[in-house]
Amino acid sequence: MKIIYNEGNDLRDNFVFRGLEDSSYDLVPSALRTKNNKLNDFIGNDFILSEDMSVEDAIKRGFIDKEDVPEGLNEITIQRDKKGKVINWGGGKIVCDDGYFQVKKELYVLFKFLNFADRIGLKVTDDFEVRNNIHNYMEYNPKWWPNEKFREVISLAQHYGLPTRFLDWSYDYKSALYFALKDIVEKPLDKDGVIWALNYKLFENVNNYGPFYSKLHFYRPEYNRNPNLQAQKGLFTFIVDDVNYLFKKSLDSRIIDERNGDREEDQYWFTGQHAFVSNVHVPEDEFLFYCIIIPKDEKPNFLKDLYREGYSEEYLFPSYDGAVKAMKNRIKLESFFEDK
Known part of the structure; x- marks a missing residue:
């Protein structure tokens, strides 16, 4: 050829x-594919994401049924598992999007990978902000994704088979x-x-x-x-x-x-x-x-x-x-x- x-x-x-x-x-x-997406295979049952949104938006997106909402409630907080299934909901105030949910799942996988690799002495990253969130990964909230701090970690994870955006x-x-x-x-x-x-x-x-x-x-x-x-x-x-x-x-x-x-x-x-x-x-x-x-x-x-x-x-x-x-x-x- x-x-x-x-x-x-x-x-x-x-x-x-x-x-x-x-x-x-x-x-x-691989992390964004509709078919053969393996991202959930690397996410445990400890992944629970709380999201705040309007009742109107939650009903539109199929998270709750209109008849289940108490009269006068305008905002709620929902909790979703890794597959997006609603497992709990209550009062709330801010609208969240599917993109945010997806990024949180990717971050979960990357921080787990970083944690496992680092514990056995493999070289991952020296970035203080990233390392400081190894055990507080749900608190890490980037505005743009993927960001510069994670490029080396993502490239390693991608090369060895984890689903990423690379x-x-x-x-x-x-x-x-x-x-x-x-x-x-x-x-x-x-x-x-x-x-x-x-x-x-x-x-x-x-x-x-x-x-x-x-x-x-x-x-x-x-x-x-x-x-x-x-x-x-x-x-x-x-x-x-x-x-x-x-x-x-x-x-x-x-x-x-x-x-x-x-x-x-x-x-x-x-x-x-x-x-x-x-x-x-x-x-x-x-x-x-x-x-x-x-x-x-x-x-x-x-x-x-x-x-x-x-x-x-x-x-x-x-x-x-x-x-x-x-x-x-x-x-x-x-x-x-x-x-x-």
């Missing part, structure tokens, strides 16, 4: 890449291609794969200069702390949102909306410090995204070629575990070709 466009220009100069086993998958972070990318298209192909040794070969290519160079200086600001951010953790990420040449993207508003559109849709100026969330893009206006200019001979389909029947051949070029588990996961996984998967791949 060659990654070129426009008569020989190389996508590797300006793009980062993300490989997915199924071409129907959207660019939606999306994984790679500077190396062959690393991305590996992740689009690796599951064929375990799963039926019935889906086309895909490599997404995102023109990160167009965003490189947007958030650093002038009055303009894009909600899309790129974050590369310290490679010296994570040999897997270094081997995979990995980085992450995320979109910063007001915590009160929940948007589940795919990354490509939101970026294109931002560029075109027809954002559904325009009314929430203004604060006292920033006017959130995109300054992303796309030249006529360039694109924001490419979507490269990998035919399912070609997946085994591509994976075999990657193994030959050193893109296999022992190199992308440089550890004893990676070496063992490589041994197993090579045998499975050989068996696949023998059966075919």
